[in-house]
Amino acid sequence: MEHNLNKYHSLKSKVLRIFLLFSVLSVSVLFNNCRKVHFYEGRSVIINRTFDQSLNDSALIFGNVFSAVDNTTPEINARIWCDKIPQETLSDFEGYYQLKLPVGTYDINCLGKHSNSNEVEILKELVLTANEKVMINFYQEITVE
Numbered sequence: 001m002e003h004n005l006n007k008y009h010s011l012k013s014k015v016l017r018i019f020l021l022f023s024v025l026s027v028s029v030l031f032n033n034c035r036k037v038h039f040y041e042g043r044s045v046i047i048n049r050t051f052d053q054s055l056n057d058s059a060l061i062f063g064n065v066f067s068a069v070d071n072t073t074p075e076i077n078a079r080i081w082c083d084k085i086p087q088e089t090l091s092d093f094e095g096y097y098q099l100k101l102p103v104g105t106y107d108i109n110c111l112g113k114h115s116n117s118n119e120v121e122i123l124k125e126l127v128l129t130a131n132e133k134v135m136i137n138f139y140q141e142i143t144v145e
Helices: 002-034
Strands: 038-040 043-051 059-067 079-082 088-090 096-101 104-111 121-128 132-140 142-144
Touching (some): 059 121, 104 132, 121 132
Antiparallel strands (some): 043 132, 059 096, 079 088, 079 104
16 A cells, blocks of 8 residues: 555656646746837838929938837937938928938948937939939838847
8 A cells, every 4th residue: 555655646746746846937927928029111212303403413312210110209309320421411390301412322221219220221323413302201211129
């Protein structure tokens, strides 16, 4: 009888250990599933190109910076600059920006105030001609946990 009782306690101990291990693994899986990471890819879009003689042979880029999460929330104080000259601007409370540039070909960069430095949106090799106004909207990439 004592032998059977020892077997019973040994089996009970093994079952309890398996149950505890299963419980710990279940909680771990549940915790990790609650912490999902969402990546919203950014982009830049040329909306419109027009000409305005009042620009006196320079060019103007303008538009809005939005969050790529919903494509409508303005990115306030996003930094917009080009690669070749030291001119830059910040977006306002509605995400609006404008930057007057000399005629030329530029990479236009946009970085949200709360973005990582690797989340720069770049519109490559934008050719600007005399008196041209180009509307460019940026949708700032973001990673959300």
